[in-house]
Amino acid sequence: MKHLFWLLLIVLASGCVVSEESVKTINQKIAARYSSFSTLKYSVTGSLYENGALVQKTRSIDLFKKPDKVKQYRADFIVNLNADAVKKPEEATYVCNKNTSFALRGKGSVEVYEYVNIPPEVTTYCNYAFFVKGEEVWEIPTEITDATKYRVETSKETYNGKNAVKAVVTVLLTEEEKKKQLAIGKAPRESVNIYWFDAGSFAILKEEFHSIGTACDLPPGSEELACRDVEIRSESVYESFEFDAAIPDSEFEIALSNYAEVRRETVDWQQKFD
Numbered sequence: 001m002k003h004l005f006w007l008l009l010i011v012l013a014s015g016c017v018v019s020e021e022s023v024k025t026i027n028q029k030i031a032a033r034y035s036s037f038s039t040l041k042y043s044v045t046g047s048l049y050e051n052g053a054l055v056q057k058t059r060s061i062d063l064f065k066k067p068d069k070v071k072q073y074r075a076d077f078i079v080n081l082n083a084d085a086v087k088k089p090e091e092a093t094y095v096c097n098k099n100t101s102f103a104l105r106g107k108g109s110v111e112v113y114e115y116v117n118i119p120p121e122v123t124t125y126c127n128y129a130f131f132v133k134g135e136e137v138w139e140i141p142t143e144i145t146d147a148t149k150y151r152v153e154t155s156k157e158t159y160n161g162k163n164a165v166k167a168v169v170t171v172l173l174t175e176e177e178k179k180k181q182l183a184i185g186k187a188p189r190e191s192v193n194i195y196w197f198d199a200g201s202f203a204i205l206k207e208e209f210h211s212i213g214t215a216c217d218l219p220p221g222s223e224e225l226a227c228r229d230v231e232i233r234s235e236s237v238y239e240s241f242e243f244d245a246a247i248p249d250s251e252f253e254i255a256l257s258n259y260a261e262v263r264r265e266t267v268d269w270q271q272k273f274d
Contacts, residue, residue, distance in 0.1 A: 037066070040063070041061075041062070042241040042242065043240050059074070060073060071252055072094045095254055096126040097126060097254075099115045099125045102254045112263065112265070116267070116269065118269045119269065154167045156199070159196050166196050170190050170192050171191045189211075191212075206238065212230070213229070
């Protein structure tokens with residue numbers, strides 16, 4: 001859910017003009033909604049394209065239960081390289097429950113991390129990592145109103161039969177960034193992020209990110225890398241986005257006896273995060 005929720009704050013502003021005052025008001029409403037849910041559940045299909053060609057596709061299911069339970073399940077993983085599609089039926093699951101996280105490597109192996117020496121203000125590791133720290137991505141940065149940094153356009157649409165709002169956000173280059181691109185013979189290109197939101201429930205429906213990257217290869221017989229611009233587009237489609245779903249605590253419990261290989265590690269908070 002990273003990097004997407006703050007854009008939702010734009011859609012409730014009247015018209016296409018986002019004022020500083022409206023941002024503050026809308027931000028409070030959205031922050032209140034995402035701080036009040038007890039559970040959150042959704043599935044997301046992510047696709048990565050380079051120059052229009054699909055290079056990676058994933059589908060996962062994410063579950064959150066406050067105050068400190070998280071489960072991320074990868075249903076499948078598809079790679080499409082050089083027009084050779086391969087589907088890998090993986091079952092990689094990550095679970096975080098209070099002060100313990102579990103990384104499941106297939107059906108036979110699990111890595112268990114126990115977090116100790118945690119400061120009192122943190123409460124539990126999972127609470128901090130996914131709910132306290134994570135809430136930062138649910139708030140709109142005040143600089144979104146700065147026309148020198150962002151250009152925002154919103155419109156009402158129908159998305160898969162739902163009333164939706166589309167927000168197109170262009171991240172503007174600074175004059176210094178433009179000069180650097182021109183200096184190396186490149187035309188300055190700005191990245192564009194596009195979001196679709198359910199107009200009534202605040203649920204994210206779809207997001208797209210468009211940018212230009214650089215790919216480098218070492219040609220046969222050459223000692224110098226050959227680099228080229230690559231048009232990158234990532235797309236995430238959200239389904240079954242549900243607030244306050246009935247999720248039992250047992251969903252976040254792992255029976256270690258079911259695994260042939262169990263690797264344990266104790267993580268000292270003070271040493272790792274200080």
